[in-house]
Amino acid sequence: MSTDIGDIAIVHDDHPACGVNAGVPVLLLHGAVQTRAVWAGQVEALVDRHRVIVPDLRGHGATPLGGERLTIDRMAMDCLALLDRLGIGRFAVCGVSLGGMVALEIAARAPDRVTALVLANTPRSLSGIGWVRRLVDWLDPQRLLHPTFHILGQARTARIGLALAARLVGPFWVGRDARRHFIAGFRAMSPDAIVATYRAIVESRPLDLGRIHCPCLVIDTLHDATTIREQAADIVAEAPNAMSVVLEAGHVANLDNPAVFNRVLAEFLAVPGRN
Template identity: 45%
Template sequence: MTSQETLATRSVVAGDLTVAYLEAGPASGLPVLCLHGAVQTKSVWRPQIAGLASDYRLLAPDLRGHGETLGDTTEMSVESLAVDAFRFLDALGVERAAICGVSLGGMVALEMAAQRPERVAALVLADTPLALSLNGPLRAALEWLGPQRILPAAFAVLGQHRTARWGIAGAKKIFGKEWVGADAERHFVDGFSSMPADAVVAAYAAIVAADPAAIRALDIACLVVIGRHETQLVIDHAGEIARRIGRAEIVTVEAGHVSNLDAPEAFNAAVKSFLAELP
């Protein structure tokens, strides 16, 4: 396996994007597409590359507008990010893969399974909400008072870096200090500070607008990983995901919202055990 210290970023043209990605593991291994969360990058998967790439072909791209994958974000949505992900797999000649996503990445993974279930060998969903709310009126209110209204004003007054710091501080006050691990906080602040402002707004707008109606019964093996210090909404949605999919196992690890970073050994062990049981 290529060591994570020397792992080099690759790029491939996929649709209208030049996608930057990390790849490690044997070409003959089961492809595992790793999708990061909002305002993160492919680098959040380095602990999984170190722990899983001896057996599996790990592919970790930067999503549209994130990291080194630039592109038009005006129409960014969970649905369009799923299309981007399939185009990325197509560009690499990968017909079928296990999809592993955290937070927004998990939402995209679910959408991929809804769009093209025959191309999804398995799902690993970490700290994944179905939406910010399943209540129709509340969803409408959140969409109206969304990132497109709040974030540009905050950026103008505070700047992106300070907005990220204040956002983290507020989240810790509301959800508890364990909700954001040290590594997750660093990735969040770095991403928030370095991404184009319109891409940050688009990423959060995609989460707010996410419609979970398409997530239906799927004949796909699914592992749902939840941090013990996750919000009650995401914990409740984990149960709803398991109910809708039907073939889902829920595993809790000692972590916050980005469990693959907060508890990499426990996360890797759960994923390795799950993937080993696939046909």
């Protein structure tokens, strides 16, 4: 289904809770160049107790890019507008990677509405090191994507990027299912949306974690990039009510290790006060 939220209609799935003792609704947010399809296994695990809302973020899947500049803030405001239109007041939110960055912004913007926050493989920004951020800002690597797409094609660009990541980060950084979703996203998304997505990540700056007061679960993984694992530790150290768990998985934990991810997620949300 789709819901008008301003300059776009955001496409989303809305799964009603099957059980009689339903907890708060849960919003699931996918990563960069993915779609809501990555959450199929989590929807099945949650719908017995929760209404589950799963959108395609702006520019991803079936949701158009629209005319607004794509930023983490913009995606957070989109999600809050969607929940408003659906008549949802209080809710829990779970995001992976880019989706976690958006979830953090939602929790900071609407602290009275977010009952629980789950962040999987989530950086606070592209890098926590100031000079690295300044270097990336100066290089503006996103400007290279359009000519690369023109020469190599989008799917081949994705495969080359994954091969480089396997060498730089490690062979288990992107699992088989995550790789499939990533390549499909690169093949299907418009070049402008891909460039805008990565520019939004590059331009993002670390959020003040003192603003995050709800219970927060940080899902760290053994095979994620070192910088993301370090930032996960920062979130746990600085957010007032954060805790962490480490899974055997790569950068997309819900796809790499869905059984354990689902158990950890359901147990966290089942605690009184979070549901």
